[in-house]
Amino acid sequence: MKNGFFRGHGLGNDYIVMDPKELTFKLTPKNIKAVCDRNWGLGSDGILALVPSKKADFGLRIYNPDGSEAEKSGNGLRIFARYLHATGKTKKKHFTVETKGGLVTIDLHVDRHGDASAVTVEMGQATFKPAALPCTMAVDELIQQPIEAAGRA
Secondary structure (H helix, E strand, O other): OOOOOEEEEEOOEEEEEEOHHHOOOOOOHHHHHHHHOOOOOOOOOOEEEEEOOOOOOEEEEEEOOOOOEEOOOHHHHHHHHHHHHHOOOOOOOEEEEEEOOEEEEEEEEEOOOOOEEEEEEEOOOOOOOHHHOOOOOOOOOOOOOOOOEOOEO
């Protein structure tokens, strides 16, 4: 299927899943912005691209609507897992995905009709330490701290 896509929604996010091998265009920042545009494109919070992986069962590139690449997205990974199941790219209920942010483990919960009714993603432990985040604040943890952006707190 040329330029085919799968749209998924997860907890308020919507993503478009594409297999770059099936596209007649490249996933450049300009094209990603055009596809994600809600007025002139398909509209989405980003694009999930299936890519090869030597470390995991599947590889995933997660693109933001501005064309930049994200490390991980829990909602995106759940949508990606449903795509893999719905398109028959996997029959596994437990598999790994390599993202820019590292390996994640996914468990598909398949109902009696064969549909992926729920998806569990193991993304690792959350941290609020500024050194582990893109943050330069001099605090031990970034919990209930005012954040200044564009001159405003």
